[in-house]
Amino acid sequence: MDERQRARRPGGRGARVGAAVHQAVTDLISERGYGNVTVGEVAARAGVADSSIYRRWGSLEALLTDVALTRLNARSPMPDTGSLAGDLRTYAANVAREITGPEGLALLRLAVALSSNGQQGTQALDDLLAERGRQLQSMLDRAQERGEHAPDALGVLDHVMAPMYIRVLFGLGPLTPDYVNSLVDRLL
Amino acid sequence: MDERQRARRPGGRGARVGAAVHQAVTDLISERGYGNVTVGEVAARAGVADSSIYRRWGSLEALLTDVALTRLNARSPMPDTGSLAGDLRTYAANVAREITGPEGLALLRLAVALSSNGQQGTQALDDLLAERGRQLQSMLDRAQERGEHAPDALGVLDHVMAPMYIRVLFGLGPLTPDYVNSLVDRLL
Structure with missing residues (x-):
């Protein structure tokens, strides 16, 4: 199991971060629509650092697609x-x-x-x-x-x-x- | 000919305003995309008052559709x-x-x-x-x-x-x- 898999194992911190970020994206989009959401806002809502999002997903677009x-x-x-x-x-x-x-x-x-x-x-x-x-x-x-x-x-x-x-x-x-x-x- | 028709006769002031507003909309949308344009910005770009746009089109959405x-x-x-x-x-x-x-x-x-x-x-x-x-x-x-x-x-x-x-x-x-x-x- 490499670091990437470890970070995503069910129930681990990676899974909790993933769920919090997905929920933040869903909430922000339903409030504002696509095109009006930034990585910074998602990170703040999910309680994680911007860098965590860029490290895991690479870009806002890739996160939205996920x-x-x-x-x-x-x-x-x-x-x-x-x-x-x-x-x-x-x-x-x-x-x-x-x-x-x-x-x-x-x-x-x-x-x-x-x-x-x-x-x-x-x-x-x-x-x-x-x-x-x-x-x-x-x-x-x-x-x-x-x-x-x-x-x-x-x-x-x-x-x-x-x-x-x-x-x-x-x-x-x-x-x-x-x-x-x-x-x-x-x-x- | 009522006021509305007079305002839109070809070559008249109404036609010039209409052309300027259409051009302003087209330019702003190509710069920023739909959803990021306001009546105030269209009016400023076209050199007309906001109220002229609301009087003639009623709403930003109706203007975009026109x-x-x-x-x-x-x-x-x-x-x-x-x-x-x-x-x-x-x-x-x-x-x-x-x-x-x-x-x-x-x-x-x-x-x-x-x-x-x-x-x-x-x-x-x-x-x-x-x-x-x-x-x-x-x-x-x-x-x-x-x-x-x-x-x-x-x-x-x-x-x-x-x-x-x-x-x-x-x-x-x-x-x-x-x-x-x-x-x-x-x-x-």
Whole structure:
């Protein structure tokens, strides 16, 4: 176990710092929105030194992405229902619930903030999308292995995720179960 | 001619003020991004009183929307090529060029800023989308009148516009002509 792993072991000081920093980010963003939060403010709210944040995450953008991914993976894990249609419907329903929930557009706003935020922002956004893309690809690979004909991950993004994101972004909700299922069925 | 019309006649003082205010908004946004511009700063840059802006536009959000619509209508007018496929391909290509151009995500960022900005922001975004929606609907209605089978405007949003917006937002470009045409062909 190297220092980095040790610092993050469950229940250790690293885990407590991580939880406090994540909570501080979540609170500050819900108060002010993305783009109006600094490392100094996160550190003060979490009761840690700025340098601890830079050492562990490297940049504000990477920290924001870590918070977003942790939240996504906790609240919208990739389903494994035994069929592609079941997986995609469950996944799409989770995303619909998440983006129309109390924190609404949080992730889309993060994406916009990152894409506006220079090289580090773009890199952080790439990392977030790559991780979620890998998870989605595993779901599609399982379907192929079962002998189902699966679309590619970009097809899912283009024709299932993108319409939901844009409808919420443009205030053209609600995302009814019928609408969400119709996006999946149309793709399959 | 009432006072409001008189104030906006081409070449009059109203037109000069309008052009100066639009230019000030465009400049400030390109310097700082949406969400970091105030009515006071726009007024100072344009050389007019704050009260002139509130009297004419009512709110910062409505002003931002007016600027965005004016820009959209100037740079991405709805085409009339004589066929639905031609119209949609031209329209999609214009949008692709606009959102990947030098000011890139400007409109998406405006949409995000407005959707985060309370009742006035939401109203302004609704107005912008309603106006562009009417223009798109006219294009689809012309196709129906020619006897072509046209999708509805939300279908165009979901499966042509939304994928392009999200790919640009997520840094998954470029939007090649083949890709843009494939979105249109898939919808038709």
